Amino acid sequence: MKNNLIFRQLMDLESSTYTYLLADKNTKEAILIDPVLEQVERDKKLIEELGLKLLYTLETHVHADHITGSGELRKALGSKCILGSGTTVDCADRLLKEGEKLKFGEFEIMAISTPGHTNGCTSYYLEGMLFTGDVLMIRDVGRTDFQQGSNDNMFQSLNKLFSYSDETIVYPAHDYSGHFSTTIGEEKKFNKKIGGHSSKEIFTERMLAMKLADPKKIKVSVPANMKCGEV
């Protein structure tokens, strides 16, 4: 990681969501990945204390388990709401296509289309780090049983992420066991769904064996997130 990159991982303890603040130390331009509505005040305070200018909030997808803070941050700080082009979110200021980049200071973060958990799931690459949302998680992958989930797409997206070097650090949108990050190399070996094999059949079988209840907040979160949390 370059010395002039500010990097802060943050957590919403209730939904176990990770939010990432990234900024250029020199220009003070900043972005925030997956902000959470209930943490907007915390995040604004940190941005202010660090003397940063928030240019963009980036969503990895339309979340089902929490409401985004992006709309509130836009109102308060003038940041632009960014999602992937696979979403159909009208409130967005820009929908990023595969390979498109956003600049903050001397840094550029790149969108990678990774559908599977939802149609519009987007991962972001910056300086040896991948922000993978609910696609590649720590020893696991996101569920595919709602919101246009697709095991075929997920398998393809995971393999796309696995084309990055083994050293690449992976920062997901959630973890529930106290892990904060992983690497591509580790997930290739140890991921419960896709580690140690390259078979779509084995992967699909493992995905279908999952029996999960719907997220508690799905009926509230998805419509709210289609409006950037401005409800």
Add this chain to the structure above:
Amino acid sequence: MKNNLIFRQLMDLESSTYTYLLADKNTKEAILIDPVLEQVERDKKLIEELGLKLLYTLETHVHADHITGSGELRKALGSKCILGSGTTVDCADRLLKEGEKLKFGEFEIMAISTPGHTNGCTSYYLEGMLFTGDVLMIRDVGRTDFQQGSNDNMFQSLNKLFSYSDETIVYPAHDYSGHFSTTIGEEKKFNKKIGGHSSKEIFTERMLAMKLADPKKIKVSVPANMKCGEV
């Protein structure tokens, strides 16, 4: 941070304790700061998956809110239990004095005596990072109202930590608001107890104004931790 340093921050969600795994990518020699008993299996698994050899577990102090995993890790992996020389912990393999260093691979981590929260509180410095336990926390400091706590010592220890450069990244033993790290520069400015002033009187007044209940597990944790968690 050097490229050949493995760094993992981990969390025990129940006690909000941060554990830090640090290792040399080349030699695979590793240390673990503040392991938690309930997370020993998780930590052993990660150490095994990464192919690491755990040389030492380091405690920042005798914790009152959780039981250390150091004794169990010593039994399982042969690691040595390390504490600061201000503690009187018989089970330790070594008590580090001010300025003493431990080597793992090409790295050396240094003990800094920082009493205040407890008599034996020790911070550790490595490669631009300070692991500060319950002394310097994120926008706050540890309590001083039990376990040989002392506002005078705490004030002195905080100023000792503030002699490190503003860029130094601070990793505490806990946070309760979803923050994972801070910097010396930020805490000099924004810490609720000692930020923005250098007055021992203001500091002491703010410390005395805190009214906190004892940690739930203090009566179990402290005696257990005096035995490295081997109860």
